[in-house]
Amino acid sequence: MTRLRKPLIAAAAVVLLTAGCSDPGAGSGDTGSSAPASWPAETTKLDGVNLTIWAAQNSNTVAKKVAEDFGAATGAKINILTVPDPYEQSVQTKVASGDKPDLAFWQPTASQLTAINAKQNLQSLDGAPFIDKYTPALKDATGILDGTRYAALVTVPAVEGVWYNKEVFAKYGIASTPKNFDEMVAAGRKIKAAGGVPFYEMGGEKWATQWWVQVQLADAAKQGLWDKVNKNEEKFTDPTILDAIKKYKSLVDEGLFNKNITSATFVDQGKALLSGEAAMAIQVNTFFSQMQAQSNTAELNKKIGFFPISPAGNIGTNIPDQSNALIAFKTGDAKREGAARQFLSYWLGTAYPEFVKDLNTVSIQTGVETPADVPDALKANADSIGESVGSMQVLAIVNPDLYLNLANMLAGQATPEKVAETTQAQFDQLAQAIGAAGF
Known part of the structure; x- marks a missing residue:
C-alpha cells in the first residue's frame, strides 16, 4: 500500500x-x-x-x-x-x-x-x-x-488514476471513459441517480484519501505548482490546493461515495470494485494487485479498466x-x-x-517482454506514465501528513480550511528541519 x-x-x-x-x-x-x-x-x-x-x-x-x-x-x-x-x-x-x-x-x-x-x-x-x-x-x-x-x-x-468496473459502467449507460475530472463526476452522479455507488474510498486506513486531492492538482503540477510551494511562494491554504480539498469534501457530502467511507479498508475497496458494488476508485498500482489475487486475467479484462484523470484531461499523477x-x-x-x-x-x-x-x-x-497475460488495466496504468506528472511525494521537497488531515476531515474533525492550515504548518516545520531556503 x-x-x-x-x-x-x-x-x-x-x-x-x-x-x-x-x-x-x-x-x-x-x-x-x-x-x-x-x-x-x-x-x-x-x-x-x-x-x-x-x-x-x-x-x-x-x-x-x-x-x-x-x-x-x-x-x-x-x-x-x-x-x-x-x-x-x-x-x-x-x-x-x-x-x-x-x-x-x-x-x-x-x-x-x-x-x-x-x-x-x-x-x-x-x-x-x-x-x-x-x-x-x-x-x-x-x-x-x-x-x-x-x-x-x-x-x-505507481500512477494515481481511476480503476473502474466496466460492467457497472455498462449497467448505468456510461459508454466511454471520462475525458476529464468533471466528466468523471458527471458519470458518478448518473450512477448515483440510478441507485448505484459511484466511488469507493478506504477512509478507515486513511492513506489513499490524498489521491483525490492530488489528481485534481495534476495540471497545476505540470505548470510548476510544487516548485512554488517549495519556495514558499504558494501555500496549501491558497486557492489551488484548498479548492481541491473543498471539492473532495463536497463530493463526499453529496453522497457520491460508499456510506462506510470512514471505516472502509483497502481490502474492502478492492472487493467492492471487483464485485461491482462500486463503479470507481481512485488508487495506485498496488490496488490492482489484490484484485489479481482474487481473480484471473480473463475476468479482470472483462470487468476492470483504468484511466488517468486530471481537471483538464487524462493526465496521470505518478508516485x-x-x-x-x-x-x-x-x-x-x-x-x-x-x-x-x-x-x-x-x-x-x-x-x-x-x-x-x-x-x-x-x-x-x-x-x-511483458508477459502476454498481464491484465489490460495494468498495462493501461503503465502506459499512462509517459504523460504523467509527479505527485506531491515526487515534486515537493518534504511531504506533510496530508492524508491524515484529510481523514480527519472525512471523520468530521476538521474543515477543508483546517486541513490546509495544518498541512501547511507541517510543511513549514519539515522544510525548516532540512534547512530549505525561504522557510
Whole structure:
C-alpha cells in the first residue's frame, strides 16, 4: 500500500537525528556519495551470509521467490521482515535509533531519500550493471538524489488514476471513459441517480484519501505548482490546493461515495470494485494487485479498466512507492554490503524475466517482454506514465501528513480550511528541519 507519508514529528526527528551524526564520510561502511567498490558476480558464493530485507505488508511477498532462488544459487540466507504499518514512519524510527537492515523496500523519490538521509545511511548504487537495462523513460526517472543513485526500481512506478468496473459502467449507460475530472463526476452522479455507488474510498486506513486531492492538482503540477510551494511562494491554504480539498469534501457530502467511507479498508475497496458494488476508485498500482489475487486475467479484462484523470484531461499523477524499489543500507559489514548489491544485480539480472512472469506484471527492462497475460488495466496504468506528472511525494521537497488531515476531515474533525492550515504548518516545520531556503 502506498501510504507514503509519516507523521510530522517522526519525520522531523529522523532528519534532525541523522543530521546530527558524526562525519558522514567516516566509517568502514560509509561510502559517502561515491560508487561502491565493486558489483560482485550474480552467483558468487555467499555461504554463511545472512541478509535482512524490510518490507511493508503489501510488499513482503514481492521478493520471496527471488530471495529463495538467490539463496539456492549462492548459499546466502535472506530473511524478509514485515515492518508494521505505517511503514515509512516505522522504518524511519528504527533507522534513527541505529537499527538497520541490509535492504529495504522504499519509496524512491527525492523527498523520501532525503527523509531517510540517503548519504548517511544508504549505499550508492551508481555503476550497477542493471541500470542500462531499464527502459529509457524509467532509467533516470527516480531513485536519484543529488546526482547519486540510491534506489533500485524493480516494478513499474505507481500512477494515481481511476480503476473502474466496466460492467457497472455498462449497467448505468456510461459508454466511454471520462475525458476529464468533471466528466468523471458527471458519470458518478448518473450512477448515483440510478441507485448505484459511484466511488469507493478506504477512509478507515486513511492513506489513499490524498489521491483525490492530488489528481485534481495534476495540471497545476505540470505548470510548476510544487516548485512554488517549495519556495514558499504558494501555500496549501491558497486557492489551488484548498479548492481541491473543498471539492473532495463536497463530493463526499453529496453522497457520491460508499456510506462506510470512514471505516472502509483497502481490502474492502478492492472487493467492492471487483464485485461491482462500486463503479470507481481512485488508487495506485498496488490496488490492482489484490484484485489479481482474487481473480484471473480473463475476468479482470472483462470487468476492470483504468484511466488517468486530471481537471483538464487524462493526465496521470505518478508516485513511485515503497513496493516499486529497494535501497541498500550501509551496515559497516563489507561482506553483507557486497552481498546486498549482489542480490540486487541478481534480481534485476538473471532472475528478472522469471520475476516478471511470477508477478504477472509489466516489465521495466528493454530486453524483457511483458508477459502476454498481464491484465489490460495494468498495462493501461503503465502506459499512462509517459504523460504523467509527479505527485506531491515526487515534486515537493518534504511531504506533510496530508492524508491524515484529510481523514480527519472525512471523520468530521476538521474543515477543508483546517486541513490546509495544518498541512501547511507541517510543511513549514519539515522544510525548516532540512534547512530549505525561504522557510
